[in-house]
Amino acid sequence: MHNKYWATVEISIRQQLAQKGQLLGRLILYFVIVYLFSQVFQSVSAGNNRIWYLAITEWLTLSTPPIAYRIAEDIRSGQVVYFMLRPLHYLWLRFCECMGISLVRFIILGFCCLGFGYYLTGAFPSSSTTLTIGLVLGILSVILYSLLSILIGVFSFWLKEIQPLIYLNLTATFCFGGLIVPLGFYSDTLRTISFATPYPWMLWWPAEYMTGTAPNLMLAFLVFAGWTAVILGLIIILYQKCLENFVSEGG
Amino acid sequence: MSNHFKHHKYHVKHHINDHFKNHIKFLYTLMMTNFRLSLALKGTFYFTIIITILKQVLFLTAWRFFFLKYQVVQGWNFNSMLLGYGSVCFSMGVVEAFFYGLKDLPRMIENGQLDTFLLQPKNVVLNVAMSKGDMASFGEIVTGIAVITYSGYLEQSPLMVITILILGTIFIFSLLLYLSCIAFFMKDSFDFIRELNLNAIIVASQPNVAYRGLLKMLTFTILPVAFISFFPIEYLRTGLWKYLLFSALGTAAFFAVANALFNLGLKRYESGNIIAFRH
Amino acid sequence: MSIIEVKNLVKQFRSPLPAKGGLFPRIKNYLSPCYQTMTAVDHISFSLKPGERVAFIGPNGAGKSTTIKILTGIMRPTSGSVTVLNKIPGVQRKSLAYQIGAVFGQRSQLWYHLPVQETLSLFATIYDIPPLVYRQRLKALSAKFDLEPLLYKPVRQLSLGERMRCEVVASLLHEPAVLFLDEPTIGLDITAKAIIRDLIRKQSVEKGVTLLLTSHDTDDIEKVCDRVIIIDRGKLLLDDSLSNLKTKYIRKKVISIVTEEEQIQWDQPTAKILEQSPHHLKLEVDINQHSAEKVISYLLEKTTIKDLMIEGPALETIIQTLYTQAHQTEQAEQAEQAEQAEQAYLRDKTDQTHQTNQIDQTHPADQPPTDQTHHAQ
Numbered sequence: 048m049h050n051k052y053w054a055t056v057e058i059s060i061r062q063q064l065a066q067k068g069q070l071l072g073r074l075i076l077y078f079v080i081v082y083l084f085s086q087v088f089q090s091v092s093a094g095n096n097r098i099w100y101l102a103i104t105e106w107l108t109l110s111t112p113p114i115a116y117r118i119a120e121d122i123r124s125g126q127v128v129y130f131m132l133r134p135l136h137y138l139w140l141r142f143c144e145c146m147g148i149s150l151v152r153f154i155i156l157g158f159c160c161l162g163f164g165y166y167l168t169g170a171f172p173s174s175s176t177t178l179t180i181g182l183v184l185g186i187l188s189v190i191l192y193s194l195l196s197i198l199i200g201v202f203s204f205w206l207k208e209i210q211p212l213i214y215l216n217l218t219a220t221f222c223f224g225g226l227i228v229p230l231g232f233y234s235d236t237l238r239t240i241s242f243a244t245p246y247p248w249m250l251w252w253p254a255e256y257m258t259g260t261a262p263n264l265m266l267a268f269l270v271f272a273g274w275t276a277v278i279l280g281l282i283i284i285l286y287q288k289c290l291e292n293f294v295s296e297g298g
Numbered sequence: 299m300s301n302h303f304k305h306h307k308y309h310v311k312h313h314i315n316d317h318f319k320n321h322i323k324f325l326y327t328l329m330m331t332n333f334r335l336s337l338a339l340k341g342t343f344y345f346t347i348i349i350t351i352l353k354q355v356l357f358l359t360a361w362r363f364f365f366l367k368y369q370v371v372q373g374w375n376f377n378s379m380l381l382g383y384g385s386v387c388f389s390m391g392v393v394e395a396f397f398y399g400l401k402d403l404p405r406m407i408e409n410g411q412l413d414t415f416l417l418q419p420k421n422v423v424l425n426v427a428m429s430k431g432d433m434a435s436f437g438e439i440v441t442g443i444a445v446i447t448y449s450g451y452l453e454q455s456p457l458m459v460i461t462i463l464i465l466g467t468i469f470i471f472s473l474l475l476y477l478s479c480i481a482f483f484m485k486d487s488f489d490f491i492r493e494l495n496l497n498a499i500i501v502a503s504q505p506n507v508a509y510r511g512l513l514k515m516l517t518f519t520i521l522p523v524a525f526i527s528f529f530p531i532e533y534l535r536t537g538l539w540k541y542l543l544f545s546a547l548g549t550a551a552f553f554a555v556a557n558a559l560f561n562l563g564l565k566r567y568e569s570g571n572i573i574a575f576r577h
Numbered sequence: 578m579s580i581i582e583v584k585n586l587v588k589q590f591r592s593p594l595p596a597k598g599g600l601f602p603r604i605k606n607y608l609s610p611c612y613q614t615m616t617a618v619d620h621i622s623f624s625l626k627p628g629e630r631v632a633f634i635g636p637n638g639a640g641k642s643t644t645i646k647i648l649t650g651i652m653r654p655t656s657g658s659v660t661v662l663n664k665i666p667g668v669q670r671k672s673l674a675y676q677i678g679a680v681f682g683q684r685s686q687l688w689y690h691l692p693v694q695e696t697l698s699l700f701a702t703i704y705d706i707p708p709l710v711y712r713q714r715l716k717a718l719s720a721k722f723d724l725e726p727l728l729y730k731p732v733r734q735l736s737l738g739e740r741m742r743c744e745v746v747a748s749l750l751h752e753p754a755v756l757f758l759d760e761p762t763i764g765l766d767i768t769a770k771a772i773i774r775d776l777i778r779k780q781s782v783e784k785g786v787t788l789l790l791t792s793h794d795t796d797d798i799e800k801v802c803d804r805v806i807i808i809d810r811g812k813l814l815l816d817d818s819l820s821n822l823k824t825k826y827i828r829k830k831v832i833s834i835v836t837e838e839e840q841i842q843w844d845q846p847t848a849k850i851l852e853q854s855p856h857h858l859k860l861e862v863d864i865n866q867h868s869a870e871k872v873i874s875y876l877l878e879k880t881t882i883k884d885l886m887i888e889g890p891a892l893e894t895i896i897q898t899l900y901t902q903a904h905q906t907e908q909a910e911q912a913e914q915a916e917q918a919e920q921a922y923l924r925d926k927t928d929q930t931h932q933t934n935q936i937d938q939t940h941p942a943d944q945p946p947t948d949q950t951h952h953a954q
Contacts, residue, residue, distance in 0.1 A: 069486070069489040069490055072493035080500060082513060083501060083504060083513060084504075086511065091371060208346065211345060211350060211434070215353050218353040218357050228360045228364045232363045232364055232366075324705075327702040328699065328702075331691065331699055334691065335690055335691055414681075414686050417677070417679050419671045419674035568667065569653060570588070570646070
């Protein structure tokens with residue numbers, strides 16, 4: 048029997064492939080940002096590893112769709128009610144949708160990352176084995192980032208506008224995740240604060256691994272799993288609370 | 299005959315004055331309606347301001363560490379970066395506070411929601427732009443000014459900084475309008491346009507390495523953010539008037555281009571071919 | 578003197594045909610796309626006088642909304658001429674906007690989070706209504722539409738019926754000469770519909786506002802309008818008064834009787850049974866062919882009638898019949914055209930064969946020589 052959630056993943060993949068404009072927008076954004084900041088790093092002779100770091104972190108961040116907007120829109124318009132009438136879990140549905148879209152972007156942007164990074168630096172960052180393991184880390188990273196996005200979306204049940212939270216998430220990714228400025232540049236205090244958040248485990252860790260600067264893989268996996276459990280737990284608890292207090296207006 | 303002409307001239311002048319006053323009154327009413335709407339959602343209003351300030355602090359902290367490691371990047375130091383970033387922040391804040399409708403314009407075009415505005419006897423661009431306002435963007439305005447003040451340029455040349463901020467605001471308005479026009483020619487483009495907006499703002503607020511190589515062509519032509527970032531800051535750094543002139547002329551030209559593109563797109567919207575078989 | 582004048586209006590839409598085949602055909606299609614044209618409005622003409630209340634109806638996809646959009650200036654026609662209040666809508670849209678109003682049942686023009694009064698106040702500035710005049714009009718309209726309890730409520734807290742009343746008031750604030758109503762009662766309950774219809778008609782009668790209403794609800798048409806324009810597949814089917822529509826086009830009567838007897842046998846060809854249940858019978862009489870009087874006389878002989886009602890067919894039935902007739906006519910025309918084309922083809926083929934045979938007979942020298950003739954030469 049064809050599982051309904053797996054069907055959602057399949058439909059999302061087909062839908063993302065059909066939305067060529069959106070894909071094109073992501074590609075342009077990727078190339079512009081990577082090129083721009085690679086120029087910044089090249090002008091200060093930062094080295095090829097910095098450029099690869101930048102290409103990888105951007106690849107991972109841009110692979111995730113802004114699912115928080117979608118959830119917020121559903122809640123604001125009241126469409127979420129129709130999902131509640133059906134025999135499926137709304138957030139799990141959105142997660143599967145997110146995974147379908149992310150898969151397409153992950154693959155396309157992954158090829159762009161490898162190709163563009165090679166064009167800018169003239170060499171790959173590490174061995175094929177490291178890159179393959181790095182690929183798995185990247186997938187886990189995308190899953191965690193998606194869960195974070197869904198958590199922000201759930202706040203739409205309380206907040207009329209979640210755009211500030213989305214921007215804050217983006218900035219926290221930039222700052223604490225080492226999106227463009229690596230964590231090695233920070234002071235000890237700021238680095239400690241960063242590691243207390245889930246962001247470094249989503250970006251800095253996979254990027255550092257793939258550029259050959261291998262942090263403790265086992266420890267990192269454990270911390271990563273821990274953060275996934277925490278965010279998932281928060282989502283479940285908040286969503287339950289939201290459903291109890293949900294009020295839908297209009298006539 | 300001369301009395302009749304004077305009488306006619308009086309009526310025309312009176313009519314133009316009335317028309318102008320009515321337009322100002324309309325824009326003021328729209329602005330106050332948006333303001334009241336923002337205050338009606340009090341929690342979101344204050345929350346947004348706090349988050350905005352926090353966001354800017356985090357962002358600039360990261361860049362501070364970057365510039366601590368590499369003091370100068372292509373002639374730009376941390377203060378130049380602060381000025382560039384601050385002016386984009388301020389301009390974006392003003393546009394979001396008063397002309398937030400521009401961000402929704404692509405969706406309105408796609409869904410045929412421009413009809414309501416076309417039925418009203420007011421300038422379509424301004425009516426659409428001011429149909430929504432996010433007063434919580436005052437957080438961006440305040441942090442923009444704070445960042446520019448911290449850079450030291452406001453104390454050094456206050457008049458020039460104010461000129462740059464005015465030009466920057468007109469530019470960001472034109473940029474959002476310009477990119478929104480893509481929706482007239484490309485279907486399902488709302489997400490694409492949102493990404494392009496983000497692109498443009500990121501490029502505009504970064505150090506001036508954007509203005510060489512392949513990106514130079516882009517930032518001087520198709521996406522002319524050089525007029526809001528590179529030229530004004532080069533003027534303040536070097537004192538050469540040509541940079542300010544380029545910035546002013548470029549902004550004015552871009553404003554004209556954006557409006558022309560909108561009118562062209564509107565003709566296509568009126569032809570109905572955007573929504574072809576939906577009638 | 579017409580307030581709306583439409584002459585030979587045509588509106589066509591062009592959309593690109595999707596590419597088929599391999600990579601090169603797709604690239605070719607991208608660089609030089611092929612288009613298909615669809616005619617939404619096909620040479621329609623009509624006019625409205627000041628104060629008229631006209632229903633503009635047709636099935637889904639008939640071209641109603643397209644026509645309304647052209648009349649309001651939102652869309653430009655492909656060809657033909659349109660004037661509203663002596664202005665060309667597509668060209669003089671802004672100045673025309675001061676004199677027309679529009680209510681879209683499926684789209685709101687109110688500000689969702691704000692109280693109703695704020696939107697109305699904004700509309701006053703949009704239409705340059707002086708404050709004193711605005712206050713007077715708001716007072717009058719609020720009393721008429723019973724808006725006073727709603728003025729300070731946010732729009733999102735209103736029911737659909739309350740919201741529609743506010744929408745209508747918002748579109749009447751600037752006292753337009755023409756009001757376009759696009760399905761204003763959609764989704765409303767019976768009471769709310771009756772209220773809206775009554776208020777709109779009264780406003781038109783008292784203020785002389787010309788109404789152009791599109792609706793799928795025939796009660797809207799009957800209760801508000803005096804004239805009906807029907808379009809289908811872009812073409813004008815009918816333009817006549819409501820009373821003529823009821824009496825002229827479908828000449829049928831429906832006779833409903835309540836009988837003493839539980840069941841009566843009806844086998845007369847003069848009327849068709851529509852409904853039959855214990856003590857109740859409903860018959861339809863085509864008065865072009867038979868007389869209602871004769872049917873009733875026969876019933877009086879056959880049974881004891883406790884109650885009798887004679888009525889015309891419902892407007893819905895009339896309109897539905899007109900649509901069906903139009904489609905049947907179109908299908909018949911298409912079939913006839915196809916047959917004529919086939920006959921023309923066969924004729925051409927026959928002519929060609931005949932000509933070939935004639936050539937063979939009249940020009941023996943042109944024919945290739947047979948073996949015998951060749952050998953003789």
